[in-house]
């Protein structure tokens with residue numbers, strides 16, 4: 001397949017695209033899938049790309065991805081799906097406790113799969129959500145998303161996300177001894 005989503009500049013996307021930080025690897029590792037007519041999702045036959053975006057807030061370990069579902073034929077985003085892979089308890093802690101309806105709502109939206117309430121969605125959004133749900137059954141794909149999240153965060157926020165052991169490895173490098 002020789003198709004690059006990066007040629008489309010007119011997408012409205014949420015947050016910050018992974019491919020903008022890692023253009024070469026990002027496009028190579030962007031999942032896309034072909035959906036045929038009369039599919040079980042209710043999507044028009046097309047090729048769909050799952051263009052990843054992550055939150056660029058400083059010191060925010062939200063552990064979720066925004067998947068901008070791009071239609072190749074229409075050249076537009078048909079849905080913005082969010083996927084948070086941690087538990088509800090994790091997001092409660094991340095949010096700093098649940099004390100009202102708003103915080104409960106925020107945490108609920110963080111956990112698992114859903115349509116991003118802050119993004120425009122097309123009439124095929126729910127169908128796209130079903131497609132994503134199926135693609136996330138692949139543990140390799142989920143592992144890839146988590147890896148991309150870590151790479152992205154280390155790049156935009158090295159102060160909080162660069163692993164400590166890696167940093168100490170660099171400083172602990174033994175000095176080369178003189179041979180004479």
Ligand SMILES: [Zn+2]
Nearest residue numbers: 055057060062
């Ligand atoms: Zn965040």
